[in-house]
Amino acid sequence: MRRPRLIRQLMATTLPVAMLVGSGTGIAVADPMLARNMSSYGMPGGIDTPTAEMLPDGTLGATLSWSDYARRGNVFFQALPRLTTVLRYARVDGINDYRDEGYISDRSLDLRLQVVDEQGWRPAVAVGLQDFLGTGVYSGEYIVATRNVTPAVRASVGLGWGVLAGKPRVIDVTDEGGTPNVDQWFSGGAKPFASVSWQVNDKLNLTAEYSHDRYFARYSDGNEYQQGDEPGSKFNFGASYRFGRNYEAGIYTIGGETIGAQFTIALNPRDAAFPSGLESAPAPVRPRPAPAQDPEGWSGSWAQDPTAQPAIQTALADAMADDGVRLEAMALGATQAEVRIRNRRYVSQAEAIGRTARLMTRALPPSVETFVITSTSDGVPTSSVTLRRSDVERLENTEAGRIAAASSLTDAPARVPGLVQTDDIYPRFRWSIKPYLELGIFSAEDGLTHEVGAEARASYEIMPGLIATGALRQRAFGDIGQRGPGIPGERGEYYTPEEYEANPELETTPQGVPRVRSDTRMYTGNSSPVIPELTLAWYAKATPAIYTRVTVGLLERAYGGISTEALWKPANSQLAFGAEVNRVRKRDFDQLFDFRDYEVTTGHVSAYYEFTQGFTAQLDVGRYLAGDEGATVTLTREFANGWQVGAYATKTNLSAEEFGEGSFDKGITLSIPLGWATGQATRDRVSTELRSLSRDGGSRLDVTGRLYDRVRESHTVDLYEGWGRFWR
Structure with a gap:
C-alpha cells in the first residue's frame, strides 16, 4: 500500500513544482544541456530511453526510425527552452487489428519538461509523458536526471512507468483515443533505466542504455501481442553520425539481436543557411545639404509649385519599387510627408519601413523633417510609424533599438487630407x-x-x-x-x-x-x-x-x-x-x-x-x-x-x-x-x-x-x- 501513496505524492509535488520552476524566467542557470542524440521516439535520449537534455529553443525536425519492432515517424518541436513536444505516427509490428495485416498504425503525442538544468554538482532533471493522448501502445511516464561525467561522457538515470518499466497499460478496444489517460499516469509500478553517451568527436556519438521495454501489448478484449521476439537482454547499443548542418544518421541494436536504423533532420529558425540574406543592400541615407547650399529647399517654398509633388512621388515610387516596396499614396507638405506603402518582398515589415525611410531621405526636399510611413494591407492602412528625418540621419549606423526609441507607432486613419494616389496603382x-x-x-x-x-x-x-x-x-x-x-x-x-x-x-x-x-x-x-x-x-x-x-x-x-x-x-x-x-x-x-x-x-x-x-x-x-x-x-x-x-x-x-x-x-x-x-x-x-x-x-x-x-x-x-x- 506504500507505493500508491508515493505515486500520489509524486503527482502532487513533483509535477506542479516542475511546471513552476520550468516556467520561471528569473532563475539563473548555466548554459543549457543540449542533446547529443535523438532516440527512436523522436526525443533527446538514448535509443529507447529518455534523457533530461533539451534541444536549442525553437528547433523543429523529424526522426524516422526503423526496426523489426516498429517504424516510427516523429515530428519534434522545442516549443520553449525547457519544453519539448513530439507528434508520432508509427507502424507497430506484431499487433493485429480489423485489417489483419500483422501491424497497426498508431498516433501519439509526448511532452517533456526540464525541471532544472545542470549546474555545479546538480544534474539536469526532466519529467515526461509518453503517448498520453493516443491509444496507449507506447504509454509511459518518467523522471530522469542527466549529468556530464567528463566533457565527452554524459550519463542519465531515471525512473519509468508503463512501457518504460516493461509494464504496458491495458489498451481499451472501445476507446476512440484523443483524451489524456490521466488516471494511469505514474501508476503500475516503476523501474529504473539508464544510458551513457560518448561524444567521440564532433560527428560521432556512441550510446549504451539499460531498458525495460518488452515490446509487448495487452488489450481489454484479452488479446496479447508480442511485437516480434522479446529482446534477449535489457542492453541496447547505438552509434550516430552527424553530417552537414542539420542531419544525423544512426544504427542501433535492441537486446543485442535486433538491428535498427534512424535518420534525423533538425532545423532551427535562428540558424538559417544564409543568416544575413542575399538581398541587395539598401540605399544609404543621404544627409541634407547645408541651408546655404539649398536655400529654396530648406525654405519650403517648393511646396507651392503644383508640379513638385507629382515629380517627387514618381521618383520615390520608382526607387521604392526597385526595393520591393510599393508606394500606394503620398501626402506631401513643406515640413511633413506621409507615404502609404505595401510590402511586397520582406518577411519583416520593419525592413520595408527602414528601406522606405532611407529612400525618403534621398527623394524629399530638405525642409521635410517629419516622415510618416503608413503600412497597408490589401489597400487598407494598418499603422503609421512617425520619425524625425534628423534621427534617421543621425542613427543610421547605430543599433536598431535607438531608432525604435526615437519613433512612434500609431493607428492609421482611413483618410488623410492631401493624400494622392500613385499613378497606375489601380486597377x-x-x-x-x-x-x-x-x-x-x-x-x-x-x-x-x-x-x-x-x-x-x-x-x-x-x-483599394x-x-x-x-x-x-x-x-x-x-x-x-x-x-x-x-x-x-x-x-x-x-x-x-x-x-x-x-x-x-x-x-x-x-x-x-x-x-x-x-x-x-x-x-x-x-x-x-x-x-x-x-x-x-x-x-x-x-x-x-x-x-x-x-x-x-x-x-x-x-x-x-x-x-x-x-x-x-x-x-x-x-x-x-x-x-x-x-x-x-x-x-x-x-x-x-x-x-x-x-x-x-x-x-x-x-x-x-x-x-x-x-x-x-x-x-x-x-x-x-x-x-x-x-x-x-x-x-x-x-x-x-x-x-x-x-x-x-x-x-x-x-x-x-x-x-x-x-x-x-x-x-x-x-x-x-x-x-x-x-x-x-x-x-x-x-x-x-x-x-x-x-x-x-x-x-x-x-x-x-x-x-x-x-x-x-x-x-x-x-x-x-x-x-x-x-x-x-
Missing part, C-alpha cells in the same frame, strides 16, 4: 502558374498519400480594398483518390463515390452529425480542372482601430457563400477582439459552380493576445460547420525571421461518440518563409497543417484573408519583434 492584375503538392499523412488506413498538379492563380485589385481572386487546378498524378466516407461498423471499408452521391441520407452520420468534413475525399481525385477558390473581397476600415471584411463567392473547395468579419485591433495593443459570421452552402464534388443541399450559418467571436517572445494565444467561441457549438484554443509561436509553429484544440457540444475517433479536433500548423532557406527576400511561404484525422465536429470554414494575420504584422508586438531588420 492591378497579377497571375501565376505553379506546381502544387498535397500530402496526406497520419492516416492509419492510407499511410502517406500525395497528389501533384498545376495551379493557375490570379488576383485583380479593382480599387476591393480584390477579386481565383484559382484553377489540374491534377497530374497521385494516389489520393475519390472515395466516400467510412461505412459505420466496418472499419477500413468505405462507400463508393457512386453509393454516396446516390443516397442523400449518407450525408449525415448515424449519430445525426452532418458530414461537413468526413467526406473530404469526395473532393479529391478529379481528373478534370477544378476551381478551389473564386471570390470577391472587400476590406475596409470603419475607425482607426476597427477593420472589416466581406468575402463572397466560392470560398474554399467544399463551401461557397458569404463571409463577414470585423476586428478591433489598436496598433499599440497586444489584445484584439473579432467577430465573424458566415452563411455558406456545400459545393458539389466536381468543384465547379454547382451546390449541394446542405446549408449552414456559422460564426465565432474571437479574442487574441500577443505575448513576448513571439507567442500569440487565440480563443474562438461559436458555431461550427456541423452546427455544433464550442470553442477553439490556439497557441502560435512566431520567430523574428518569420517561422510560425502553432497548435490548436477544439471542443464542442458533440460527445466523443458523436465526434468519432480522436474524441475532439486538434492539430499542428507550420509555416516557414522560403527566404529562410534560399536567402532571397520574399514573402512566399511553405505552410502545412498536421492533423491526425478529418472529422465533422469542430470544423471551421477555410476562408482566405482573415483580418488578424493581415493586420498584426505592422502592429506593436510583431513589428518590434522584427525591428532588428530596420537597418538591413
